[in-house]
Amino acid sequence: MAIDQSEVEQHVPGEFDVLRIKSDFPILSRTVHDKPLVFLDSAASSQKPRSVLQAMDTYYETINANVHRAAYTLAEEATNAMEAARSKVAAFIGATDANEVVFTKNATESINLIARSWGVANLEPGDAILLTHLEHHANIVPWQQLAAERELEIRWIPLTADCQLDLSDLDSLLDGVKIVSLTSMSNVVGTITPVRAIADAAHAAGAVVAVDGCQSVPHMPTDVHQLGADFLSFSGHKLLGPTGIGVLWARKELLEAMPPFLGGGGMILDVRLDGFVAAEAPHKFEAGTPPIAEIIGLGAAIDYLNNLGMEVVRQHEVALTAFALEHLSNRFGERISIYGPQSAELRGGAMSFAFDEIHPHDLSQVLDQHGVCVRPGHHCAKPLMRLLGVGATARASWYVYNNEADITALGDALEAAGEFFSF
Amino acid sequence: MSGLEDLYREIILDHYRSPRNRGELDSPPAVRVEGFNPLCGDEIVVYLDVDDSANGDAAVVTDIRIGGQGCSISQSSASMMSAAVKGRSIGEIRDLTKSFKSMMSIHEEGLDAETEPQEDSAGAELKLGDLEALRGVVKFPVRIKCATLGWNTLQQGIDETLS
Known part of the structure; x- marks a missing residue:
């Protein structure tokens, strides 16, 4: 017998319904510090849909x-x-x-x-x-x-x-x-x-x-x-x-x-x-x-x-990356520096940035209080960090279960961090 | 954000904004040691001038400078540490280091038992002064390594001085 995959949640090809995708991932319904979880660390490790957990069970x-x-x-x-x-x-x-x-x-x-x-x-x-x-x-x-x-x-x-x-x-x-x-x-x-x-x-x-x-x-x-x-x-x-x-x-x-x-x-x-x-x-x-x-x-x-279709997965990611580049730049201007290619077509959804001269470790600590998971550190790429002239960056990264609301939530949390550390 | 205010006390942010004893000392004669937090990439450089006309624990740290870069917790802890140890004997610094580290671990145990160890913390408070502000770090276990980075680097420098 093979593992029966017929119960995999069926999504209509070409229709990328992120809210429905989110509902396939049990962990995304939890809260952190009484805030809805905004998971933006998929470049480190992604979340798992119910069908994966069920297949192993x-x-x-x-x-x-x-x-x-x-x-x-x-x-x-x-x-x-x-x-x-x-x-x-x-x-x-x-x-x-x-x-x-x-x-x-x-x-x-x-x-x-x-x-x-x-x-x-x-x-x-x-x-x-x-x-x-x-x-x-x-x-x-x-x-x-x-x-x-x-x-x-x-x-x-x-x-x-x-x-x-x-x-x-x-x-x-x-x-x-x-x-x-x-x-x-x-x-x-x-x-x-x-x-x-x-x-x-x-x-x-x-x-x-x-x-x-x-x-x-x-x-x-x-x-x-x-x-x-x-x-x-x-x-x-x-x-x-x-x-x-x-x-x-x-x-x-x-x-x-x-x-x-x-x-x-x-x-x-x-x-x-x-x-x-x-x-x-x-x-x-x-x-x-x-x-x-x-x-x-x-x-x-x-x-x-x-079932989602990898072409559509990529299209979603380009769209979300373009939204993030535009939203964060418009909202914060020179307060934010986004490293790497500035065109969504040239990049994936892992985005390192510096914000308000707040150290990435401090930044991610404050973001966590808002339920927003981003990763601070050298991301196991110290030679690249030296080239960028920093010891660490904050990195947000997205995947199929993220949408514009998650990016906006990141922006809101950055706003709060900026206020908290306003010197 | 009450938890955050426990972590980022005003005096910590003050030391982060205006770090004390920031800079370098000529090495030699100063001892120069580097400390790294491999988890987050923070780096601390400690420079020590030690008057070793007295032997062993009686030798005095006459000057100290802090270099490197890192988060508010690692930088402010190193800044407060530099102010606390300047002009002290190696023996006194050893006691201070012990008090600081036990403040961290006391609270780790305290969290487990869900009780605050009143007496010990009061004792530590007298000796640690400003450093007491870092007490809130123990509620954020990941950040304890940030707070102790400067201290471990200092310890390494003292060991090198005495050897």
């Missing part, structure tokens, strides 16, 4: 058994449910073969897998890795660790003043590079990067391309082949799914040639006293019992998004 209540290697019915159903989710993930990102989808703990583990498996097998002392100044620490530190061990050079694609990639020296930067690893959408300033153009140049220079899709995959249509990616990493919990489940997609030839990452049960064909034979991909990279319920939850999250 249903698994535990009706199927629960370890996957693979058992002849009894429950185990077979669990395996089928997990592999059905793998197929959903593959289709969601335009992959032609579900066996190109490896389940990991999160995108961080996915990127570490690339570094530790592909990187160790393919990078020699003196080789170069090309990253960008936009990257999350998860797409910096694994490469720095590897570079230190194997005497690799790390290069950086610089940024323009509005936090877009400056590709003017791309060709010389690519000389000697074996892998380009870059975000497709900044988690700090929302910038959508020109992955395809960079991938074409990288391939021409003989490099492979790894894309950190944590922010873009949940928020816009994704097609790994159109992107020109060789690897794509993302996390379930930013995509309406549960924590503890991430995805690494890679081209099959790459996965087949890569050595295993973690060793253990589930990733072998045979084990003898003098060695082992690894299983085929993707199982080669999935040692140990996988997070079965979370994988099924991720599948349900993808069903939910597909």
Whole structure:
């Protein structure tokens, strides 16, 4: 039996009814400090619709058994449910073969897998890795660790003043590079990067391309082949799914040639006293019992998004981002500085800003009193913070369940914070 | 917003607006130490001039400067700390640090038990002076690290001085 998704709330395609979407997310009906919850931190982790929670409950209540290697019915159903989710993930990102989808703990583990498996097998002392100044620490530190061990050079694609990639020296930067690893959408300033153009140049220079899709995959249509990616990493919990489940997609030839990452049960064909034979991909990279319920939850999250339609999800986000840029700028003028591209078409819905010279930590504390959740800090992107010349920013980020009223509520709370800290 | 007013007392905002002992000291001879709050990116730099003509705990912090950037709680706590420790002996600073940190943890325990530890807080109040204003921070556990950043950095500087 597969998990029945027929009860997924049906939304009319093309009609984006945010109030109805909000009602699918149980947490959004709670209050914080007696104020309605205004959740604007989806870039860190999204909320989960009822259908995702139910899919995981249903698994535990009706199927629960370890996957693979058992002849009894429950185990077979669990395996089928997990592999059905793998197929959903593959289709969601335009992959032609579900066996190109490896389940990991999160995108961080996915990127570490690339570094530790592909990187160790393919990078020699003196080789170069090309990253960008936009990257999350998860797409910096694994490469720095590897570079230190194997005497690799790390290069950086610089940024323009509005936090877009400056590709003017791309060709010389690519000389000697074996892998380009870059975000497709900044988690700090929302910038959508020109992955395809960079991938074409990288391939021409003989490099492979790894894309950190944590922010873009949940928020816009994704097609790994159109992107020109060789690897794509993302996390379930930013995509309406549960924590503890991430995805690494890679081209099959790459996965087949890569050595295993973690060793253990589930990733072998045979084990003898003098060695082992690894299983085929993707199982080669999935040692140990996988997070079965979370994988099924991720599948349900993808069903939910597909039901809305990713094109429409992106249109909603562009509209809401345009509203936020206009509303906040009109309302606060020079009191607010919004980092990154100033056009909604060029960015996602993660918006870092400075307000009234109030420190982001203090700002978010006051906003919390109004039920408004925004995140202060360096957003795991300290090199970008240094480039922006700040120690921290406040970041608001939105998703399918946010509407203009949420942005207006943010504006009201900022107004109150400005009064509270008026020096 | 009564909770917020407990956190952002007027004297805290005053120290944030007009930080005391802000700046740098020549290092050496001053000891220079940096402290980071990896959660929020706050950075504190503490410069210490120590007259070590007396030994160990009797040595006196003759001057202190604070650099770095951060939120109102980390900056005001460091500012109040600098005013409180300037001219004090290492031994006195050690006691003060202990009182300050116990003010934070007393309230953590107090919250658990839903009672206010009257006697201890009164004792701490006498010694801590302005720093008492930071008492409200314990109601916002995430911010305790902001309030203690300067103190931990100071401790590191004193350890370096004595070693």
